[in-house]
Amino acid sequence: MRFELSDMPVPMAFATHRIIRDCNVAFADLFERQRDEIIDRSFARLYPRVSDFVRIGEMWVVHMSGGRRYYDERIMKTAGGRRFWCAVNGRSRTPENPFAEAIYCFQPMVRPVEDNHSVLTDRRRQILTLVAQGKTNAEIADEVALSKRTVEAHRARLMRQIGVRNAAELITWFAKLPVPLGKTCYEDGTAPPGRVPFLV
Numbered sequence: 001m002r003f004e005l006s007d008m009p010v011p012m013a014f015a016t017h018r019i020i021r022d023c024n025v026a027f028a029d030l031f032e033r034q035r036d037e038i039i040d041r042s043f044a045r046l047y048p049r050v051s052d053f054v055r056i057g058e059m060w061v062v063h064m065s066g067g068r069r070y071y072d073e074r075i076m077k078t079a080g081g082r083r084f085w086c087a088v089n090g091r092s093r094t095p096e097n098p099f100a101e102a103i104y105c106f107q108p109m110v111r112p113v114e115d116n117h118s119v120l121t122d123r124r125r126q127i128l129t130l131v132a133q134g135k136t137n138a139e140i141a142d143e144v145a146l147s148k149r150t151v152e153a154h155r156a157r158l159m160r161q162i163g164v165r166n167a168a169e170l171i172t173w174f175a176k177l178p179v180p181l182g183k184t185c186y187e188d189g190t191a192p193p194g195r196v197p198f199l200v
Contacts (some may be wrong), residue, residue: 013027017101056072088107
């Protein structure tokens with residue numbers, strides 16, 4: 001049995017070189033757009049800033065190589081300008097060129113965007129997202145192309161600034177109720193905290 005993208009119950013899109021070639025209605029609704037406003041357009045339109053689009057792309061091109069799937073959490077933007085946290089899973093169909101053909105699953109998350117914006121720089125947000133995924137400082141350093149010491153410094157400064165004592169309190173501060181909205185995608189109805197399993 002085969003399923004079309006339109007049959008999927010969660011927001012999904014197929015893209016070539018980060019240009020959206022197909023998506024389901026759930027994806028268009030998530031961004032408060034019509035499908036014809038999205039098809040054959042760049043993902044860049046769905047990010048708050050072009051720099052966010054570039055940064056995420058740099059991470060994904062490394063981690064999707066070799067046909068691997070990749071997961072992250074990032075802030076996206078609706079047509080009306082509302083920003084929201086989103087969990088994104090992706091997998092490339094072209095291992096030698098990760099962005100040539102890839103499919104993505106998006107899920108909105110219950111996480112405040114505007115609160116704490118003043119202390120969360122782009123880099124801190126990037127690091128903290130990976131901390132929330134349970135990654136070590138060394139793994140984060142490798143993923144974002146920084147030294148382990150620099151990652152540790154970012155974490156330490158942020159913890160001092162917001163007054164938390166350990167990683168658990170830091171994650172709690174960052175992600176209150178970090179569970180994607182709607183149903184999870186595992187058959188048994190479970191999913192790792194704060195993330196959505198890949199569907200394809």
